[in-house]
Amino acid sequence: EAQVTQNPRYLITVTGKKLTVTCSQNMNHEYMSWYRQDPGLGLRQIYYSMNVEVTDKGDVPEGYKVSRKEKRNFPLILESPSPNQTSLYFCASSLYSSYNEQFFGPGTRLTVL
Amino acid sequence: GQQLNQSPQSMFIQEGEDVSMNCTSSSIFNTWLWYKQDPGEGPVLLIALYKAGELTSNGRLTAQFGITRKDSFLNISASIPSDVGIYFCAGRRTSGNTPLVFGKGTRLSVIA
Numbered sequence: 001e002a003q004v005t006q007n008p009r010y011l012i013t014v015t016g017k018k019l020t021v022t023c024s025q026n027m028n029h030e031y032m033s034w035y036r037q038d039p040g041l042g043l044r045q046i047y048y049s050m051n052v053e054v055t056d057k058g059d060v061p062e063g064y065k066v067s068r069k070e071k072r073n074f075p076l077i078l079e080s081p082s083p084n085q086t087s088l089y090f091c092a093s094s095l096y097s098s099y100n101e102q103f104f105g106p107g108t109r110l111t112v113l
Numbered sequence: 114g115q116q117l118n119q120s121p122q123s124m125f126i127q128e129g130e131d132v133s134m135n136c137t138s139s140s141i142f143n144t145w146l147w148y149k150q151d152p153g154e155g156p157v158l159l160i161a162l163y164k165a166g167e168l169t170s171n172g173r174l175t176a177q178f179g180i181t182r183k184d185s186f187l188n189i190s191a192s193i194p195s196d197v198g199i200y201f202c203a204g205r206r207t208s209g210n211t212p213l214v215f216g217k218g219t220r221l222s223v224i225a
Binding site: 004033035040041042043044045048058090092100101102104105106107 | 119122144146153154155156157158161201203205212213215216217218
């Protein structure tokens with residue numbers, strides 16, 4: 001089944017404790033992206049990647065890192081999480097960056113205490 | 114980064130009623146997309162629009178790409194309980210590698 005998977009789905013952590021949210025897609029998509037969703041603010045792009053080893057900042061990249069060593073995986077790294085990073089995070093992928101149908105993962109709800 | 118102005122923020126409607134929501138921008142967009150997010154899941158693409166004036170349907174859903182290229186509309190006819198969710202508009206200002214810009218969403222509740 002074609003899908004985008006994220007792990008973990010739920011995570012509660014404490015300020016400053018490094019964490020990684022994994023994202024994987026099995027559709028051989030070139031383009032992958034991370035969004036955060038906050039009440040009243042909609043979806044905001046954190047980082048995106050147009051292909052392996054090619055990543056770029058989105059609208060809200062501060063406090064986040066990403067890597068794209070393999071086509072299928074695009075992990076989101078929070079080196080030192082803070083409470084303002086409490087949010088619902090979505091990974092998405094599409095065939096190419098200009099291909100409009102983005103497939104979203106199921107989301108990761110992160111709480112930073 | 115720019116976000117789209119989406120309205121209304123939320124709607125409560127009776128089952129069977131028609132629904133309209135819209136999205137506006139101060140910039141011209143080349144592509145308009147409408148997504149639906151069910152509770153606890155990621156957004157799913159409903160309709161994509163690529164040409165000014167275009168009107169596209171997907172079952173009971175109809176979306177239009179505004180003539181000015183600065184707005185788009187989504188209509189749902191004869192709403193049913195499973196229409197509940199958050200509807201997002203998204204747009205792309207130019208073709209190519211520009212990222213999608215999302216609206217803040219319209220939360221739809223359907224009362225049976």
